[in-house]
Amino acid sequence: MPTNTNFAEQINLAQHQAMRDDPSMISMGLGIDDPKGIFNTTTGLAEAFGEERVFDTPTSENAMTGVGIGAAIAGSRVLMTHQRVDFFLLAMDQLVNNAAKWHYMFNGTMSVPLTIRLIIGRGWGQGPTHQQSLQSWFTHIPGLKVVVPSLTDNVGQLLYNAIMDNNPTIFLEHRWLHNQQANEDICKPLKQKPSSIRKHISGDDITIISNSYMLLESLKAAEILKFMGVSCEVLEISEPSNTQLTDVYDSVNKTGSVLVTDISHSHYSVASELITSITENCFSQLKVAPIRLGLPNYPEPTSFGLTKGFYNEADDIVIAVANVFNKNHVKSSPLTKHDVPGDWFKGPF
């Protein structure tokens, strides 16, 4: 009988394996060795590998990022973890001016094997400064790799490979995914190279592109749309910094229409970039204008009352797609409260 696992556990496993495989690896971050172990994703690491290799740090995001970069240049393999993307805004100088450019700037003589886990908050009062997801920022910068996992089956593989990659990699982890359950036997082997584009559902009428939490909503939406007679092809892009988009173009050339979902503000987003690339490459095959579904152009408010409708859900995708095919769909009431991923989440973070 296959054992159950979840997203957080797979993240934990990947770190254990990497620490075992590379004795030069170190791991640091605020609270990584504390009793809650960053939502159980770092539990047991300090015990297994010692406090020289796994340690808590001062609240100094900027310099600590530089310390991570410096250690990586010197030959350590480095993993850093931040409980929210928002806190990491303090470290943009180190990330952009040093980490991203180092290998290039010094003509390939040094490299920066550094991975930075950033957790994206959502709902339950996270509010304006505990929920940002800046993947379009990171991906705009040449030299960074950006990885955005969505599903339990390959999150471990993605993290393991990000850690073992010799480039600075931003690993953007959505808090609402941590409890996502799966059978262990569907989980991809850590040491295999992950594919950065995956087709989860094949279809003929429209291509839906997603990542992170929005992939779950997209998969739900495709099911509903199937019953409505619209055949969706659902693609996951887990590495937005990868510019090889042939699989995406093939899909859009086939379906002739595309909807891109995004977990961040629509404006100047990953969705904008993808739609532009798709338009450049599939123009003659496009039957209708590409659609993007992201967050509105204001910060996430805190109140339960105000976050209603702030995020896109399966229904919003269904409505947008139905509209293209001249069908109708009415938004249904959610089963759980709109500001939690499920009953397992009781706040506060």
Place this chain on the structure above:
Amino acid sequence: MPTNTNFAEQINLAQHQAMRDDPSMISMGLGIDDPKGIFNTTTGLAEAFGEERVFDTPTSENAMTGVGIGAAIAGSRVLMTHQRVDFFLLAMDQLVNNAAKWHYMFNGTMSVPLTIRLIIGRGWGQGPTHQQSLQSWFTHIPGLKVVVPSLTDNVGQLLYNAIMDNNPTIFLEHRWLHNQQANEDICKPLKQKPSSIRKHISGDDITIISNSYMLLESLKAAEILKFMGVSCEVLEISEPSNTQLTDVYDSVNKTGSVLVTDISHSHYSVASELITSITENCFSQLKVAPIRLGLPNYPEPTSFGLTKGFYNEADDIVIAVANVFNKNHVKSSPLTKHDVPGDWFKGPF
């Protein structure tokens, strides 16, 4: 006889006028009162308004940005100046988590009348960390205004209005424009509201959208293309944060084709956003796939030898457009060295 003026002088004038008009205004930045006066853009301010209102600061970009925000919240009108965009990467937390969200987060009870001038370097050995232009970052963030001036005739007006605006505004000033000459009598009145989209050349065949230094190259390109029989409509967007793009859509609906130039990396850029918005809004009128011309996906190298061809020039625009209309154009050799804006520039900054 009209007197001559230039871009830097207009920037200087706008600051003098704003300091005069609002006695609560203060202005700070590294070196703003030094003998070179930030490329002569701040000359005379400290003398005219006193060192309480115009002052140099410690090298502390992050906290100083917060100080500017705090003073603005308290009721000062604040202008801050940085000699390079790159240095300002240290201040992203203050900018994004505080300035951008403050008015929204506190439900309109406070505002942040703060303008931040950031100068974009280029060529002559500026290299990887003295030439970045992050307008797509800033514009992705709800609550910021972003202004990118191009021409001497309205740069003063744009800056004056940015300063007098009660919102945090990023003012992205290209170093290569500082010496741009104009007659004083074409300069727009400082106190008039600027238009955020301007049509500089009318045409029928293609819409070219530009800003900052690329507008000059676009205007040159349009001249050349005219001789080749291609009629270009050249639009300037000086406020990328403005989402009212009707004038852009009207133009593209008329010409049926569009090329967007960008001073930063193409990937996840202002160009990506514009092309996506245009595709969403003008899909049925588009005859050919929109084109973007931005920087390649690697940092600016330092060497004179390596920067050849790094930046797009008029010729590159001509070639891209000619290609759409099945015409040919061969790149000509530049009159001045490729890494300077003209003979007036002798380095080092």
Place this chain on the structure above:
Amino acid sequence: MSDLIELYRQTLRIRLVEEEIAKRYSEQKMRCPTHLSIGQEAVAVGVSSLLSNQDKAYSSHRAHAHYLAKGGCLNKLIAELYGKETGCTAGRGGSMHLSDLDVGFVASTAIVANSIPLAVGNALHQQVQKKAEISIAYFGDGATEEGAFYESTNFAAVKKLPILFVCENNQYSVYTPLKPRQPEGRSITRLAQEIGIKSIAVDGNDINQVINATQELLNHVRSGLGPALIECHTYRHREHCGPHFDDDLNYRPRVDIERWLANDPLFKMTQELAKQNNWSAIKADIEKELMLEIHSAFDFAENSPFPDPKQNNNYLYAN
């Protein structure tokens, strides 16, 4: 003594407010991360006893006590926790973004140390505009590890700005003790002195010490001699974020916990006040009155409407 009774009343008020929050937090109606000040209230009460509404305060994620001691409206605080239209920010900011401009509590923010520069900017405005008032920046021991703290205090010292920095050193940042964050023997007070700030360290649970040191520092600040810092040693009773006690997790030494609980500020004041005639009656009256006020604040919050998401579009930009 009547002064001390008032200080006691203020301190107890904050304590009872937060205990009521703790009691009701698990109902899942206050849906935002909330950091209680229980155990640390004497700092806010002591400092605020010497401030006027003209003075402007900024604080951090753990701001309830600072807000209330400064005179912040209780109804608005509780309504904000409930995400209601009648809250400080009408539900936009939650527990970590309090504000009451009427009493000079400008704002608290959720990013460690990032309101310190704002408070310094406020002081800059006060100096340039030649105002008589001053600024106050509240923050924790963890915040002093941020470059923002260092850069801000340096600038305040350069400009001799009218600001009082108040550091509540409760020895912890979430579950992390000082050891992996600050070197052995670190004194925030002496460090601030070398930065150029007049500084004093006190037992932050002893309200008399807090008041005396604050008075001395405020004399300095208010006479234009420049910024000052008070480091208040104190201790939080409950978990970092949320309503529970969490010492079953064993991240704090038992002896410390016991020592600090015995050094609780209310307990200390009571020792003094118990000498007062009629103390138990006075105390009972105060408690009763406070509980009435508190229950009414919760009723107010519960009965207030949620803001309408249609308003989300408002205030993206100021006019």
Place this chain on the structure above:
Amino acid sequence: MSDLIELYRQTLRIRLVEEEIAKRYSEQKMRCPTHLSIGQEAVAVGVSSLLSNQDKAYSSHRAHAHYLAKGGCLNKLIAELYGKETGCTAGRGGSMHLSDLDVGFVASTAIVANSIPLAVGNALHQQVQKKAEISIAYFGDGATEEGAFYESTNFAAVKKLPILFVCENNQYSVYTPLKPRQPEGRSITRLAQEIGIKSIAVDGNDINQVINATQELLNHVRSGLGPALIECHTYRHREHCGPHFDDDLNYRPRVDIERWLANDPLFKMTQELAKQNNWSAIKADIEKELMLEIHSAFDFAENSPFPDPKQNNNYLYAN
């Protein structure tokens, strides 16, 4: 005395290299912002005299002296200024991004203070990997105003990392004196001490003082007792960036300029060395030999090819 001759030779070498750069800079062939160390060379020479190639150094925008004193290849330096394929980074980085891994000069960077954390990270690696070597971070007085300096030194102190911080306090950041940047009476040495770093201040133009203090601090660092800092008071002779003298701009008091020029490190060493038999002959020999080396380096740079822009695509990512 033979030691002092070697130190003199090293110092003079850096001086002559930079004077040659200054002489040729206006030809517009070295097309990158360049910050000369003329006047400050004794710091680099003194510190490096006690380092081995295993020790790893990081520096800032003003890095020529640090690079050369550490043993960095002269040809590669000059070729880098000329943007040639044979330069330190084959023209990608320019004057502000030097590197010679063979001698342990890891890198210099162009953003004020942002290589300090990198050096600390290097020291962390050395500690975790139990290496015998140490790290060095060079930076200026302006850099100590950045939070990055503060956060880095704090972390180094917490972990007792094997690193020597070398601060060249030349009293200026570009045209700005200390006054608007650091409060009166600021001592970087005492500040660092309160952060938790063993620190000594010296006249950085007196190579003996530099060497003696460095030796004492290195004993501390190399025995695993933790980080140390040396603050070297010094003065730059020429403009902040570029080849010229700029005292016609009057941003530095004339008395200071005169005092510091009289305190020039080469001048000081010569006073001692002049007592040596045959000094003028020895000196002439050294100068001749150095000028040969320097001219040959410029020839090397001038004759090297530019890198091909086609290579721009290389090394975006490491394998």
